[in-house]
């Protein structure tokens with residue numbers, strides 16, 4: 001009897017190498033969600049995390065943004081040991097946290113620390129859209145509060161990148177409390193004569209907008225970012241009226257005076273460096 005295996009190609013070393021090369025190619029491949037253009041991941045990241053063809057922005061994790069923004073090796077992370085607690089035993093929250101931690105490799109939804117941007121020292125926080133939609137739980141609020149307190153003590157300006165679905169419902173009142181707590185820390189930092197620059201990225205909503213996202217001395221935004229408290233559908237249903245075109249987009253908010261300037265990603269490092277330099281010179285006078 002003839003074995004079926006007889007007609008199988010024997011495994012050879014070259015074939016294994018080809019498979020490895022193919023897997024590496026696939027890992028390096030990237031496709032734009034907007035225009036479907038194919039490019040390598042490296043080409044996209046080298047283009048400041050924007051599609052090389054249509055320019056659409058790619059969502060960045062907090063760590064990717066820190067690495068992209070700050071001077072090499074300058075970031076000193078703070079409070080990385082703070083872990084979220086399922087205090088209310090909210091249904092499915094523990095599993096959700098575990099999943100988010102596994103998928104992102106991060107314990108929580110914000111990174112904080114000190115860094116340099118174009119040689120200018122600052123305290124920095126960057127929220128993570130991949131961690132339960134960048135929602136603000138007790139640890140996110142605590143880390144941001146501690147960052148402002150540390151910056152006040154060390155007389156450092158704060159640069160913050162927001163992206164958030166709002167307060168984290170699974171932490172109920174503990175989450176809402178963070179709005180007041182972070183706002184208090186931002187206020188004391190400002191009263192000490194220190195600069196806070198915030199960059200609003202897509203989307204920044206809910207309790208984060210109602211607190212530290214809108215409390216910057218200078219409020220920058222990425223183009224087309226959705227920025228608002230309640231979602232447009234909720235507002236339309238409550239007010240029973242149609243909202244204007246472009247409502248809650250960065251450009252609309254710039255027009256209404258809620259945002260100071262819209263800065264494309266490729267210009268942000270330069271813009272932040274300039275603001276930090278101007279402020280340092282002014283503070284030293």
Ligand SMILES: [Zn+2]
Nearest residue numbers: 032035051054
């Ligand atoms: Zn594209």
